[in-house]
Amino acid sequence: MTEFLPHAAPRPRCVLHVDMDAFYASVEQRDDPTLAGRPVLVGGRPPRGVVAAASYEARRFGVRSAMPMREALARCPDAVVVRPRMDHYQSVSRDVFAVFRRLTPDVEGLSLDEAFLELTALPELADDPRVTALGIKDAIRAATGLTASVGAGPNKLVAKIASDLEKPDGLVVLFGAAIETTLARLPVRAIGGIGPKTSARLEAAGIFTLGELAAAPAGAVEPIFGRYAARMQGRALGLDDRPVEPRREAVSLSAEETFATDLDDPKALARELRPLAEKVAARLRRKHYVAGMVAVKIRQADFRTVTRQRSLTPASAESVALFEAAWGLVQTWITEHPGAKLRLLGITAGRLTAASQLSLFEAGEQRLDRVSDAIRERFGAGALMHGSDLGPGLEEDG
Ligand SMILES: [Mg+2]
Known part of the structure; x- marks a missing residue:
């Protein structure tokens, strides 16, 4: 297949293009079973509305996205018109992209429902792109109940053309002489x-x-x-050397909690902070990010609110590291403001970068190792037997 690469490369590239099938319309059909199998047009109503997405049942009548709704309904009078729910599509999209990021951080999103994945550096995934693509389609179906079409090729151009060849629910792997x-x-x-x-x-x-x-x-x-x-x-001829360019979807991730009653006891505050750190860390790991900065939000009973931040070196997605950094900031503030009552604590992980590449199949195990290593490193070899729930912040306090 190397004859189709414009430049000598250490390993032939493997790029996937994943494209959800009639995304908005499929989400609507999934959520409302009475729409299943019927022509559905997502978009604004006539006279001024435009088709944002058409189900495959509607496309058979020649309806296309960006067509004026009036024209679409003239072609397909039985179509059901559904108003777009962008927030909802965005949330489904996040589930789809989470599937991609379980495989690689090298994900270039083109829209809510379309992305390139560069697998070149992951031989266990790139060596059999058909198996990898089937795995992605299954994972998307399991996560969302929706179908995607996948194209695999030695570059973005070929992958994108391939994903379109057998839509919907397609899978086309295109390498070597078959490209031309x-x-x-x-x-x-x-x-x-x-x-x-x-x-x-x-x-x-x-x-x-x-x-x-x-x-x-x-x-x-x-x-x-x-x-x-x-x-x-x-x-x-299928030649293309454009790189897959991941754009960071998130700049930061946060979680916060307003307490049932205002708190001034450091132990109680640490107990509230810990699950927030765990929540943010879990979301970082799910998205394959590590954070280089941790910030806390401290709101007093009278609503005065401050934030404090510090960098995290090395960048991390581990609950323990996030909690330690955040708790250190809160402790310092409490020391400076004796007797202050707090109504809310929040934690933000910032300066996000892609975590090192781990395949879907290794990630869980290595992550567990990394967490165990970190616990041993911070609390000594015996710490694991005492459980990780006992952080240094609590020890110093208690
Ligand atoms: Mg699509």
Whole structure:
């Protein structure tokens, strides 16, 4: 497969493109069983509404996203129009992306329902992309009840084209010589970046398919693509060296708790803080982040609120490390404000970076090891027998 890589690489790349099928419409059909099997249009009502998503039942009538709702209903009069619930789709999207991040932090989200995953550095996942893709589809179905289409290839371009070939619920693995033969018969618009205007100009020049684009003489494509002509002819052959670029979804993660009664007893405050640290740490680990900073929010009975922060070195996603850092900050504040009554404590993990790459199958075990190691390191070899619930903050206090 290396002949399709533009540059020599230490290992052939393996990129997945995962795309949820008719995402918003599928969420609505999942949540309301009376919509199952029926044409569903998510979007604003006529006369001014536009289709944000159409179920596959509606697409059979020629309805597409971005079509005016009035036109969509003219084509498919029996369709059920559902108002978009973006907050809800975002929450389902978080569950989908959590599946991706269990495999790798190298996730580039393109929208709520679409992402590239770079698996190149994970040979146990990259060596059999079909098995990995099936695992992802199963995990998404288990987490959300929804189907996704997955494409695997040596780069983003091929992976994205592959995910579209067998939609919905598709799985296409495209490497080696199959790339050129598969792409050759696709219309030029299969490549992102070739829109209706450019494809019209290509068609006027007698170029309809990617095969024809790849084989066209430079003189025919240069007037259309200018200095990008050679690159676009390479794309028509499936060549693409763009990296997968993870964008950090979260800048920070927090949890806070308003107490049933205002508290001034340090032991009671530590007891409230610990589960917040555990909650934030668990969310960090689930998203495969480590935090380089911990902040606490301290609200007094009269609602005066302050925050204090410190850095966390090394960056961590462990409950113990987060709790220790946060408790140190709270203790210092209490010492400076004797007798103050608190109504709320909050904890924020910031300066998030991707945790080291761990496969789905190793992550649990290694994480447990890391936590046990950390407990031994901080509290001595006997600490594990006493249980991890006894933090140093409580000891100093008690
Ligand atoms: Mg989609």
